[in-house]
Amino acid sequence: MVVSIAQAQLFFLALTRILTMIINIPVLGGQLIPNNVKLGLGIMLAMVLLPWQPLPADTPAMPIFVMGLGIFQEMIIGLLAGFAAILTFGAVQIAANFMGLNTGFAAGEILNPTFGNRGAAYDNLFIMVCTLYFLVIDGHHIFLRGLALTFEAIPLHSKLPELSIQPLMHMTSTLIIAGVQLSLPIIGAVVLTDLTLGLLARVAPQVQVFFLGIPLKLLISILGLSVVFNFLLPSIRELFQALAMRGLELLGSG
Numbered sequence: 620m621v622v623s624i625a626q627a628q629l630f631f632l633a634l635t636r637i638l639t640m641i642i643n644i645p646v647l648g649g650q651l652i653p654n655n656v657k658l659g660l661g662i663m664l665a666m667v668l669l670p671w672q673p674l675p676a677d678t679p680a681m682p683i684f685v686m687g688l689g690i691f692q693e694m695i696i697g698l699l700a701g702f703a704a705i706l707t708f709g710a711v712q713i714a715a716n717f718m719g720l721n722t723g724f725a726a727g728e729i730l731n732p733t734f735g736n737r738g739a740a741y742d743n744l745f746i747m748v749c750t751l752y753f754l755v756i757d758g759h760h761i762f763l764r765g766l767a768l769t770f771e772a773i774p775l776h777s778k779l780p781e782l783s784i785q786p787l788m789h790m791t792s793t794l795i796i797a798g799v800q801l802s803l804p805i806i807g808a809v810v811l812t813d814l815t816l817g818l819l820a821r822v823a824p825q826v827q828v829f830f831l832g833i834p835l836k837l838l839i840s841i842l843g844l845s846v847v848f849n850f851l852l853p854s855i856r857e858l859f860q861a862l863a864m865r866g867l868e869l870l871g872s873g
Contacts, residue, residue: 624680632693632775634665639697640766640866643704646750646759668767669775681776692779696870699782700769703865704762706794707858711749713798715742718805721813722840741840748848749855758859765863772867780871790865797858801851808843812836 638661642648648657719741773780812835820828
């Protein structure tokens with residue numbers, strides 16, 4: 620079979636969109652994933668997702684300027700759709716950061732290799748568990764389904780729909796609120812612990828509340844997370860399951 624230049628150009632456009640979206644998913648395109656693995660995954664997905672209808676060998680190729688505009692457009696589509704994944708995992712990070720606030724774990728920070736940033740051990744524990752839960756509920760399949768839907772909503776080498784800043788602002792505020800809501804049980808437990816220690820300091824001034832408070836808040840935060848995490852799972856699941864629709868919403872097709 621003879622592959623025309625036009626067919627190769629369409630394949631490259633699809634690969635550009637796919638790779639631009641993949642890099643926004645930590646479990647598929649994180650910093651720990653080698654670049655050759657990302658490229659191989661992108662090529663494999665492009666071969667599977669691209670509707671393979673071979674063009675005639677004499678099909679005229681796109682001019683260089685048109686091809687450049689097409690690559691730029693595919694990068695915009697991939698970045699917008701992938702930004703929904705960034706916001707989704709960002710909500711989990713916000714929840715983790717608020718949970719670790721004033722718990723005593725912030726005294727020592729370690730590197731989180733999945734996201735490439737630094738955080739307390741408590742934050743990283745919650746993020747890693749949520750990332751594993753993302754894989755357990757087949758979140759990567761949800762992402763790939765959303766990636767395939769982008770080709771149906773906006774076919775290759777077609778006009779980009781009119782974009783608006785309103786869906787992006789609404790989605791960002793919604794996910795920030797979701798992240799704060801996920802952290803409220805732990806924040807409440809830590810605040811109640813602080814209030815209890817404050818009352819104890821007034822009732823029994825001889826008690827060294829400062830030295831008692833550090834291990835106590837560490838214990839309360841760990842026990843609190845182990846107790847409430849099971850109740851947070853439905854909200855986290857809903858957060859991840861809507862990932863594909865969020866990408867389409869940012870593209871004006873949701």
